[in-house]
Amino acid sequence: MPAATAGAVESPESRLIFALDFPSLSAARAGAEKVRGAVGVLKVGLELFVKEGPAAFALAREADAALFADLKLHDIPETVERAVGSLAPVGARFVTVHAAGGAAMLARAVERAAKETNGKLMILAVTVLTSLDDEDMQAQGVSGRSRDHALRLARVAWSAGVRGFVCSPAEVAALRAELGPEATLVTPGVRPAGTAAHDQKRVATPEEAIAEGADYVVLGRPIRDAKDPAAAARAAAKEIAAGLARRAPGAVASPATRG
Ligand code: C5P
Secondary structure, eight states, X not given: OOTTTTTTOOSTGGGEEEXXXXXXXXXXHHHHHHTTTTOSEEEEOHHHHHHHXXXXXXXXXXXXXEEEEEEEEOXXXXXXXXXXXXXXXXXXXXXXXXXXXXXXXXXXXXXXXXXXXXXXXXXXXEOXXXXXXXXXXXXXXXXXXXXXXXXXXXXXXXXXXXXXEEOOHHHHXXXXXXXXXXXXXXXXXXXXXXXXXTTOSSOBOHHHHHHTTOXXXXXXXXXXXXXXXXXXXXXXXXXXXXXXXXXXXXXXXXXXXXX
16 A cells, blocks of 8 residues: 555545646745645646746645645656655655656656655656547557557556556546556546636546546646635535545545545
8 A cells, every 4th residue: 555645635625636837936835825724735837846946845835735746757767766866855745757658667766756755755657648639649659549548558557566647537437447446546637617627628527536536636727716716625625525425335445545
């Protein structure tokens, strides 16, 4: 059982990940403050990290939230392993790597995280980006549907020791069925009932994503751009609670979701 999240998910709020997609540290800090206590995890992605560097990681601790370093690492195994080593002292709970980087890269990322963080840092494999569709896959020489490719990549990652995955709500049920209760599934591409879809092509509500087996949902713009971000986060947490209630009776929760 991955220790990274065991026992950590105890409330609907703790399953809610807020994407700190802001152009500066000060804007991100203000955004994080607005949702203090209403979200369990803050995600630092490329926009903020490229601008502000590791200082952005400190925002999670300041706001009493867990840190998700969404770095989407994809390089030769040596480089990715060493990047995970550099991240280890920061105290993040999650870091993303691209499953397409291959088995050796994934295995070395997992081993380094386990060794240096005592299992506290979970490697999340990004399968197929939700911005790619079947046509994009074909242009890259991948036949069949993007969902099947996501499953193939997830199997490779699983065999390499990865136990956390980022997938679209459209794939979450298939991944849960394939990987079973031990997997930790994180879904972006989520929109609370009645809000705009923006550029996310296939969206589901937090309730649907959780009911289908997601452990965590990622929300960016629907919280960031809301008039009252804390209220938007609280509404999303309510939907998460409704999704948990809808899960099939007797369904086995993943270790990350036993709270
Ligand atoms: O604003 P929105 O809720 O669409 O933000 C979603 C967040 O999740 C962004 O930070 C984006 O980078 C991230 N993400 C995504 N799709 C993926 C992986 C990550 O939307 N496949």
